[in-house]
Amino acid sequence: MQLGEFFFLGLxxxxxxxxxxxxxxxxxxxxxxxxxxxxxxxESSIGAVQSMSAQHGVDPAIFGIDQEGGMVRRVKEPETDFxxxxxxxxxxxxxxxEEVGWLTGGYLREHGVDIDLAPVADTLFWPEDEAIxxxxxxxxxxxxxxxxxxxxxxxxxxxVLGAAKHFPGxxxxxxxxxxxxxxxxxxxxxxxxxxxxxxxFRALVASxxxxxxxxxxxxxxxxxxxxxxxxxxxxxxxxxxxxxxxxAVVSDDLLMQAALAPFQGDIAEAAVRAFLAGCDVLTIGPxxxxxxxxxxxxxxxxxxxxIPARRLEEARARIGRLVSSxxxxxxxxxxxxxxxxxxxxxxxxxxxxxxxRVFDPNARLPFLVxxxxxxxxxxxxxxxxxxxxxxxxxxxSVSVGFHRTKEGMERGQAVLVRMGTPPRSQEVRRCxxxxxxxxxxxxxxxxxxxxxxxxxxxxxxxxxxGSLTPMALxxxxxxxxxVS
Numbered sequence: 001m002q003l004g005e006f007f008f009l010g011l012x013x014x015x016x017x018x019x020x021x022x023x024x025x026x027x028x029x030x031x032x033x034x035x036x037x038x039x040x041x042x043e044s045s046i047g048a049v050q051s052m053s054a055q056h057g058v059d060p061a062i063f064g065i066d067q068e069g070g071m072v073r074r075v076k077e078p079e080t081d082f083x084x085x086x087x088x089x090x091x092x093x094x095x096x097x098e099e100v101g102w103l104t105g106g107y108l109r110e111h112g113v114d115i116d117l118a119p120v121a122d123t124l125f126w127p128e129d130e131a132i133x134x135x136x137x138x139x140x141x142x143x144x145x146x147x148x149x150x151x152x153x154x155x156x157x158x159x160v161l162g163a164a165k166h167f168p169g170x171x172x173x174x175x176x177x178x179x180x181x182x183x184x185x186x187x188x189x190x191x192x193x194x195x196x197x198x199x200x201f202r203a204l205v206a207s208x209x210x211x212x213x214x215x216x217x218x219x220x221x222x223x224x225x226x227x228x229x230x231x232x233x234x235x236x237x238x239x240x241x242x243x244x245x246x247x248a249v250v251s252d253d254l255l256m257q258a259a260l261a262p263f264q265g266d267i268a269e270a271a272v273r274a275f276l277a278g279c280d281v282l283t284i285g286p287x288x289x290x291x292x293x294x295x296x297x298x299x300x301x302x303x304x305x306x307i308p309a310r311r312l313e314e315a316r317a318r319i320g321r322l323v324s325s326x327x328x329x330x331x332x333x334x335x336x337x338x339x340x341x342x343x344x345x346x347x348x349x350x351x352x353x354x355x356x357r358v359f360d361p362n363a364r365l366p367f368l369v370x371x372x373x374x375x376x377x378x379x380x381x382x383x384x385x386x387x388x389x390x391x392x393x394x395x396x397s398v399s400v401g402f403h404r405t406k407e408g409m410e411r412g413q414a415v416l417v418r419m420g421t422p423p424r425s426q427e428v429r430r431c432x433x434x435x436x437x438x439x440x441x442x443x444x445x446x447x448x449x450x451x452x453x454x455x456x457x458x459x460x461x462x463x464x465x466g467s468l469t470p471m472a473l474x475x476x477x478x479x480x481x482x483v484s
Contacts, residue, residue: 003299006275006315008064008250010286011035014045015052017288022049022056024295027323031065031113032286037075039111046112062326064115064163067104070134070467078471079344080107085120085151086134086449087355087466089143094150096351097137101154101162103347106338109158114326117213119151121164121200122171125193127449131176133421134449134466141196145203152207159329159336161322164204166215166252167239168228169197174422177216177227177258184219191221202243210247210325212239214279216258226262226273229254235278248318251279254294255287268297275307280315352471356479359453359462366482367414367441373483374398376409376440378431379418386418389473394483402427411439414481417460420468421448429454443480447473 002025009021010032018029031037035045049061065074070084082088082100089097101119108116123144124136137147148164155162172193175182184190201212214228214235222238223231229251239245252259254270263269271282271294282298284291301307339347358365369375375390377383377399387397400407402424409415417431428444435442442460444453453462465476 003302004295005319006280006282006298006312007291007295008281008283009291010253010284011045011049012286012288014048017286018049018052020288021291022052022058022061027053027059028062028064028281030117030283030285031063031074033074034286037065038077042075042111042113050112059323062115062323063113064117065108065113066117067108067113068118068120068135069100069104070469072135073469075107079341079348080104081348081352081469081471083351083355083467083469083472084134085137085147086124087472088351089137089147090355090357090451090466091351094146097147098150098154098157099347100351101151102157103154103339103344105155105158105160107344108160109329109333109336110338113160114329115161115163115211116155117163117165117211118155119148119162119164119204120166121145121148121204122166122169122215123197123200124171124449125169125197126171126174128174128422129171130174130422131178131182132170134447134468136171141199145200148200149203149207152204152209156208158338159333161210161325161329163211163213163250164201164209165213166217166228167201167212168194168215168219168234169201170215170217172197172219173215173217175258177252178256181227181258181261182217184217184221186220194219194221198238198243201239205243205245210322211250212245212247213250213252214239216252216256226277227258229259229279230262230270230273230277232277240278248280248322249278250281251283253283253285255285255290266297267294268300270294271298272301272307275315276311280318348471349475352467352469353475355465355467355472356476357451357464358479359464364441365461365480367443367480368412369395369414369481369483370410370412372396374410374413375481376400376413376415377418378402378405378415380420380424380427383418383468385468385470386416386473389470389477392474393477393481395481402431405431405434406438409438409440413440415440415442417442417444419444419446419448419450423448423450425450425454429456432457432460445476445480
């Protein structure tokens with residue numbers, strides 16, 4: 001019995017692994033960064049899998065990718081270097097977000113990708129949220145709804161299917177579900193926040209989003225034991241009956257720790273429980289061994305009757321409609337005209353410059369970097385990306401932790417105090433106090449969700465960029481540094 005049709009698998013490679021998956025009936029493939037994706041590798045990987053499908057005499061494969069913009073971009077070429085959702089929303093123009101959706105979708109469509117697992121429809125209720133952060137369009141559900149719908153519209157114009165994530169809202173929680181279980185705080189304001197967090201999903205359902213991805217967060221007020229991915233109350237009750245969603249529910253990667261933890265790491269049990277709860281398609285990242293365990297366990301559950309035939313047919317019908325939409329888009333896109341690589345690059349550069357916000361009451365920019373060309377970066381963890389962008393400008397990055405603020409600095413030195421997500425406000429304040437009276441040029445560089453100077457901020461420059469991407473950092477450094 002071939003039951004691979006219910007799985008969305010990441011590829012370890014586009015040869016032996018793809019052949020193994022196709023033989024098991026898998027048609028949906030998710031492209032991860034392990035394939036070193038760019039225009040060439042994207043096309044070669046997709047081409048190889050499609051050729052294999054033809055050799056086996058089966059229908060063409062369908063491809064998806066996570067290409068949100070900002071820090072979540074599986075393809076990291078300059079022409080795809082668009083700012084984060086949070087940064088784009090700061091411009092206050094849904095038309096710009098729609099354009100980015102269209103440009104992103106156009107790139108994917110040109111290179112053979114059918115589905116973009118975006119937009120993020122989570123409302124950022126807590127700035128300490130380490131998982132969503134700048135992936136969200138913001139803390140106002142109405143703004144998130146408007147911007148997410150605009151991004152979806154852009155993808156639709158480019159004949160790419162979008163996916164709203166992570167229902168009913170990952171922004172209620174703090175922890176990164178890739179790494180550990182995550183729980184939505186059950187304080188007295190939770191119920192009201194929960195209802196507000198549904199607004200973006202309701203707007204996207206009204207806009208015709210074909211896919212919704214549930215979160216691996218647990219919401220005890222509605223399901224005391226299991227994350228949303230495994231909760232019939234949330235998927236069948238709130239999503240299907242409450243919001244009227246008729247499309248396909250596609251799980252987030254079941255290899256994430258928050259998905260495996262309730263089942264003691266048993267990927268097969270996680271797959272079966274997600275399917276029974278209402279996930280029509282089961283996503284598993286590029287790990288052939290655990291994919292095999294999941295498909296085998298799923299098959300046993302079907303054979304034993306644990307997964308009823310009615311549930312299989314229900315999911316199969318939704319997948320069929322999804323596939324039909326993909327094939328229709330492929331046919332329509334053959335006559336479409338998309339932007340050029342150069343046009344995408346120019347828009348990415350323009351937007352990266354426009355999101356930079358400089359709070360400089362004393363007008364002391366740009367800093368003059370001493371002849372040694374050293375820039376001290378005070379940060380919680382060294383950012384290889386920031387170091388690389390500085391290096392490309394002929395500057396040496398010396399990264400020190402918050403507790404070693406003045407170590408190795410010299411008078412007149414340029415110092416960047418990088419504030420990411422979650423924001424380390426107390427550490428930044430202590431750092432600024434330690435630098436008080438020390439003759440250095442200080443710039444607090446926020447690459448996260450803090451968009452204004454800290455209360456009582458003095459003695460330096462505060463710059464917000466809100467997008468930790470090469471182009472955004474390059475635009476920022478052009479504003480604040482001048483090499484001697």
